[in-house]
Amino acid sequence: MPTIDLSHVLHGQFLAWLLAGVKxxxxxxxxxxxSSLPLATLVALARLSPVRVVNRLAWGYVETVRNVPLLAHLLFWYFAVPELLPEDFKAWLYAGHIEAIAAVSALVVYTTAYMAEDIRSGIRSVPHGQWLAARSLGMGWGALVRWVVLPQAVRAIVPPLISQTLNLWKNTSIASVIGTAELMTQAQRVESASFRGFETFLAATLVYLSVSLAITAAGTFYQWRYPVRAASR
Incomplete structure (x- = not known):
């Protein structure tokens, strides 16, 4: 039975590559x-907007993004979007970090759609009487949401947003398909150079697991410290 020794890949240049990927x-x-949090808040508010056109546009965005796999989003932002840009800007992108930029763009668009639905659900959990009371005091829709609804919705919104953060962290691994030098890409690089596949991907797995557990622990602590209680109607 072969021995497992992580020191084969956790030293020298191999370690530097893995640390660069983690970073x-x-x-x-x-x-x-x-980037996703403020955009998701805007989309969620648009989904609740009394203006029908705004509501429908936000609904269309959410449904379109959520029904297309993240891999397709990544490939679209990497291969298709640059072709729509002016030649000078396209040349600047390809001369720089097009992989990271495309990865961030796809992740933001994808994550925003999911977070928007979580935020919308949290906002809708605020008792309807609160909305009516604020309107009876003469508050406009914007002031009502900002000063009355959002502060009460935060406790219900944060736990699912922490879950989305966990998904976002894991989804960064998919950026390896377009050559983004994140952890999984660097792990493949180390494996190719060291021929120590088991140790290399074990180390990468432990990093993903450690960060995931840290995010999960943060969510558990938040729910313990600020439990969501049923609101009285």
């Missing part, structure tokens, strides 16, 4: 998360 994976997650 980029975390960076992709952070950038996509910080």
């Amino acid at each position: 980029l994976s975390l960076l992709l997650t952070l950038i996509a998360l910080l």
